[in-house]
Every structure is written in structure tokens, then in C-alpha cells.
Amino acid sequence: MSLIRRIDLRTTPTAGDVAVDYRAAVPRADFDIEAAVPAVHAICEEVRTRGLEALREFGEKFDGVVVEDIRVAPEALRAALENLDPDIRAGLDESIRRLRATCANELEKDAVTDLGPGARVTHRKVPVGRVGLYVPGGLAPLVSSVLMNVVPAQIAGVTSIALSSPPQKEFGGSVHPTILAACALLGVEEVYAVGGAQAIAMFAYGVGPCARVDLVTGPGNIWVVTAKRLLKGQIGIDSEAGPTEIAILADDTGDAAFVAADLISQAEHDPLAAAVLVTTSERLAAEVEVELDRQVALTKHSERIVTSLSGQQSAIVLVRDLEQGLAVVDAYAAEHLEIHTEDASAWAARVRNAGAIFVGPHAPVSLGDYCAGSNHVLPTAGCACHSSGLSVRAFTKSIHVIDYSAEALAEVAGHVVTLAEAEDLPGHGAAVSVRVQR
Numbered sequence: 464m465s466l467i468r469r470i471d472l473r474t475t476p477t478a479g480d481v482a483v484d485y486r487a488a489v490p491r492a493d494f495d496i497e498a499a500v501p502a503v504h505a506i507c508e509e510v511r512t513r514g515l516e517a518l519r520e521f522g523e524k525f526d527g528v529v530v531e532d533i534r535v536a537p538e539a540l541r542a543a544l545e546n547l548d549p550d551i552r553a554g555l556d557e558s559i560r561r562l563r564a565t566c567a568n569e570l571e572k573d574a575v576t577d578l579g580p581g582a583r584v585t586h587r588k589v590p591v592g593r594v595g596l597y598v599p600g601g602l603a604p605l606v607s608s609v610l611m612n613v614v615p616a617q618i619a620g621v622t623s624i625a626l627s628s629p630p631q632k633e634f635g636g637s638v639h640p641t642i643l644a645a646c647a648l649l650g651v652e653e654v655y656a657v658g659g660a661q662a663i664a665m666f667a668y669g670v671g672p673c674a675r676v677d678l679v680t681g682p683g684n685i686w687v688v689t690a691k692r693l694l695k696g697q698i699g700i701d702s703e704a705g706p707t708e709i710a711i712l713a714d715d716t717g718d719a720a721f722v723a724a725d726l727i728s729q730a731e732h733d734p735l736a737a738a739v740l741v742t743t744s745e746r747l748a749a750e751v752e753v754e755l756d757r758q759v760a761l762t763k764h765s766e767r768i769v770t771s772l773s774g775q776q777s778a779i780v781l782v783r784d785l786e787q788g789l790a791v792v793d794a795y796a797a798e799h800l801e802i803h804t805e806d807a808s809a810w811a812a813r814v815r816n817a818g819a820i821f822v823g824p825h826a827p828v829s830l831g832d833y834c835a836g837s838n839h840v841l842p843t844a845g846c847a848c849h850s851s852g853l854s855v856r857a858f859t860k861s862i863h864v865i866d867y868s869a870e871a872l873a874e875v876a877g878h879v880v881t882l883a884e885a886e887d888l889p890g891h892g893a894a895v896s897v898r899v900q901r
Contacts, residue, residue: 465752466759466772467726467738472791473783485794491844492706492735492776496689503660503689510664515671521661526629528636533665534672535638535654543643554833555645558610561836566618569855581868582875588859590620591699593674595666597681598628600658604639605682607833611840611853612681613649619858625673626651627665629658659683660690667694680853682840701857702850705843708737708776709828710797710817712788712810715744717803718824722747723754725801725827730771731764737776739795741788748779789813796847799828816848873899 475483509517515533522530544552574586596612599605609626616624626646630636637643638656646654655673657665663683669675679691680701691700709729711722726738742748755772759765771777782788785804792800796816804810807823814820818841819831831837840853876899883892 466755466769467752468773468778469748470778470780472787473781475787483790485791486796486845489739489778489780489791489795490775491708491737492774496685496692496703499685499689500693503686504693506660506686507664507667507690507693510661510670511668518657518661518665518670521659522630522636522657525659525661526632528630528632530630530636530656533655533657535643535656537652539637540643540647540652540654543640544647546640547644547648551641552644552648555606555610555648558607558834559614559649561834562610562614562838563618565836566615566855569615570618571856571859579871579874581871583866585864585866587862587864589862590622591678591858591860592621593623593676593678594621594625594858595663595673595676595679595698596624596626597662597666597679597683597687598626598642599681599683599687600629600631600639600642604628604631604641606639606641606645607839608681609642609645609649609651611838613646613651615838615853615855616680616858617649619855621858623653623674623676624651625653625655625666625676627655627657627662627673629662630656660686663687663690663694663698667698678858680840680857701840701853702842702846703844704798704840706735706737706776707732707799708739708797708843709799709801710739710741710792710795711801711803712785712792713740713742713744713747713803714785714805715747716805717742717744717747719747719750719754720758721824721827722803723751723758725829726751726755726772726777727758727762727768728827728829729799730768730777731762732771734767734770735774735776736771737774737797738772739776739778739780739797741780741782741791741795743782743784743788745781748781751779785810792817796842796845798841798843798847799831801826801828818842818847818852869898 571588576584594616598608628638628642631639665673666676666679678699682704688703688705707729730736730738759768793816798818800817801821802811811820811822819837832839838853842850876895879895880892
């Protein structure tokens, strides 16, 4: 029996015959934020009203450790970097170098528009003042998420950066040392050993040594995502990023060993992770099933991988041709989309909905997780149809600066007065008339 189920869409009517909801045809994992709201609301209120005491209690309850000082000492950051494995440091250095290069190219300049003599509008880009970055540390210490959050914030010009990650019992209630080392490498000195929804509440309300932030970014579990939803407005957020997911669009040219390895790589994250292959080839589907059996048996986290691959959120989807396959992956709007087809670049160029697109057999999602130069904090749960991954833009905001001379105002004054009267707002018009009539 195969680890992963099949869904056959080859006989589904074409969109021209009937409305086809391909998004519903490939279900996702149950990730019910609404069900978590009451418990997360209670956590946030406890943090808001009781501050540090609540943070310590939740650390003991959820992480199994009492943390007296939630802020990591500077010497612990320095020690973590000094003790970091040289090979890991080399990998982090290269990932940082590549990510900084792409982020620098993303940085937007002010746009100045001259609409006539003395009439200028400037679209000014300014960095957010203070950000709180969340780095998960539950099933795996996601050191790469430190880079993905910190580097674009720094390139954007953010001057106040705080980072929080769950306290680790095996490290005396501190943050995982590899995460601390990455913070030290990037010059982030404000680090907190606080996890889950309580960390987001700490950022939002300003608790103990942590001053309130303007924006919170970073992935997390359902508690973190729910807290971000509840506190949005109190703080800005990047997105509600849930369990990771990969979709692969493949034809007969796909390599079954590559495809299976890439499905497994994302299933390794979480039992709720989604792994979806959309293919025109029944032969490839069968070969991938065999490869999954072989490779899963050899991998370390086989239990959680089997749970992910056998869950309702994972499937091999058979389609009659690549046009239908493109429609399916566009409707699914995956966090990560790989293209394993002949002329992969051409098919990738037609995709509208994906957090990130990996083109061809030599661009696996794992490359993007670490060293591609792209960002791995991406929209999940179909949100790629309207949202983008984390970038420099997430850490900046726009301000329109309007600079008009008396002559330039007089030129459009009549239009302003007319439109103000059309909206029955004569005071608006009067604010212009009093100037031009002087």
C-alpha cells in the first residue's frame, strides 16, 4: 500500500464546460485558527495584564522550563558564536551573503513625480521603526529563519530589532545555541527566550525588558499564527504562515528520486506539512510511490514524515495534460512550487500563484530554505494567491509627501472645490478657497 494517496483529475470537465474548483480538489491539513482563538486570547490577556510573571508561567507550562531572565545575556550570544561549528558558520556566512545581495536589489528608491511647475508628489519609502522577529524552536531549531527575518530587516534600514525563540530545557532555559550564534553573527543583541503566543503578546504589549514593537514577522505553530491574527492592528504582521507545503508540477521528464526526496524534505518539517505531486505521468507517479517507500525508510524523522505523507493534505494528483496541471497548481497556490517538466522555465513563467517557484531538477526547495538567496518565509494555506513572501518591502512603509506652491494649488483649486461640493463637504473646498482668494 502506498504511503501517499492518489487523486485522479483526468476526467474532470474542462473549465470551459463547467466551473472547476481545483483548490477544493486538493485539500489541506486541518489548521483551525478559530478553534484556537479562545485559548490564545486568554494567553495574550494574561501577558498583557500580568507581564513577566505570565511569561515565566507559560514558559514552564509549555516549554517545561522556568526562565528567570527572559532576555539572553550578551555573553551567551558571544559564547554561542565562538563555539559554533566552523562548517555551520561557513554555511551561514554564505547564506547571509547571498540573501543580502538579493535584498539589496529589492530595496526601493523614492519615486518623485512632478505634475507641473511647483506641483510635486514624492512616494517616500521609510523603514519600520522597531520589529519583533519570531524564530520557531519546537521540532527543529530553525536557525535559517534567523537569517530570513533579520537580513531583509537590516537591509530595509530597521534600527531596532528584537528576536524571540522558545526556551530550551536542554540548554538551561536559554534559546538554542545555534540560533544564538546566528543572532551574534548578524549583530542582533536583543534576544528573548520566549516562545509561542506569549512571545507575540510580549512584542505587541511591551513586557519587561522588551519594548513594544511596530511589526512582528516570522513563521510559527497554530498558537503563534492565532496570536498574530488576534493582535493584528495592535502590531503589523507579515502573514499568517501555517504548516509548510510543497507542490511539484511534473511530466514524463521528472526524476522520481528527485521528486520523492523533495516531497520528503518538506514532510520532515511537521506532521501537518503538505506534499503534493501534480503530474501527467502515471509512470512517474508509480515510480515516486516506490521511491517514497525506499527513501522514507532510510531517513531520520520517518514517523512524522509518514504522518505527513499519509495525511489528507498530501497526494499524488494525476492530470491529463500540463495545462490542467498548471490550473491545479495555480488554484492550490502552494508555498513552494517546483517545476519538473520539459521547458520548465516557460511553464514557471506562466504560474500566477506561488510563494516561491523552483525551476528545473537542480533547484530543490531545500536550496531556497538555506542558500538560494531567496527568502523562505512564505505564504501558506493558499494565501499565495494574494500575498507575497517576506522581503525588504515587508519592513518598509510608504509615505506620500505632497509639496505644492501657491501657483500650483491655484491651478487645481476649482477642481477641488467642485469635487468637494459634489460630496457635500463644503469645508474641504473652503480650505482651498481661503488660500487662493488671499
